[in-house]
Amino acid sequence: MKKIAQFHKVSFGQFLESWQDTFEGTSEDEVRQIFDGIELPRRATRGSAGYDFYSPVDFELKPGETIKIPTGIRVYMEQSWVLNLFPRSGLGFKFRLQMNNTVGIIDSDYFYSDNEGHIFVKLTNDSNEGKVVRVEAGTGIVQGIFMEYGVTIDDDAKEVRNGGFGSTTK
Numbered sequence: 001m002k003k004i005a006q007f008h009k010v011s012f013g014q015f016l017e018s019w020q021d022t023f024e025g026t027s028e029d030e031v032r033q034i035f036d037g038i039e040l041p042r043r044a045t046r047g048s049a050g051y052d053f054y055s056p057v058d059f060e061l062k063p064g065e066t067i068k069i070p071t072g073i074r075v076y077m078e079q080s081w082v083l084n085l086f087p088r089s090g091l092g093f094k095f096r097l098q099m100n101n102t103v104g105i106i107d108s109d110y111f112y113s114d115n116e117g118h119i120f121v122k123l124t125n126d127s128n129e130g131k132v133v134r135v136e137a138g139t140g141i142v143q144g145i146f147m148e149y150g151v152t153i154d155d156d157a158k159e160v161r162n163g164g165f166g167s168t169t170k
């Protein structure tokens with residue numbers, strides 16, 4: 001197995017800023033409690049490909065509702081690796097809980113961004129059976145799989161990333 005990456009928590013300052021930006025009105029004490037409870041992603045078994053990312057809080061989504069979750073996690077990766085975030089089958093099969101971007105691409109250079117490479121997950125309850133999704137803190141919400149990628153022979157990308165979500169779009 002190639003050992004090419006390392007998960008870290010973002011700093012408390014970064015988490016506080018992102019959390020209060022997303023969930024307005026959460027006190028600093030509450031955010032500190034949430035932050036202290038965050039665990040690094042783990043694989044469930046020796047043969048699992050995916051690192052489960054756990055929800056930092058309890059949440060509930062009615063059909064059609066969306067949540068953007070600051071995970072509190074950043075990841076160092078060697079160059080020519082990418083972390084792909086995928087849905088977890090359980091939540092998808094039971095509830096049609098979907099990732100808004102279908103797959104999340106975490107680039108290796110995102111780690112060095114001003115936001116520390118803070119990984120966000122955006123989920124929507126796409127139930128067509130009227131089911132409400134209830135997720136408890138500590139439940140795996142998405143899974144990340146490290147993949148190696150190549151570049152074209154004449155590749156000469158020189159730009160330096162700072163941030164995500166369209167940051168490189170002119």
Ligand SMILES: O=c1ccn([C@H]2C[C@H](O)[C@@H](COP(=O)(O)OP(=O)(O)OP(=O)(O)O)O2)c(=O)[nH]1
Nearest residue numbers: 104105106107110119120164165166167168169
């Ligand atoms: O679900 C996601 C997807 C992406 N990202 C972060 C990590 C990634 O490195 C960065 C940019 O993602 P991507 O390259 O998919 O976005 P883009 O729309 O192409 O924007 P950019 O121009 O910033 O690359 O956003 C997340 O935190 N969660």
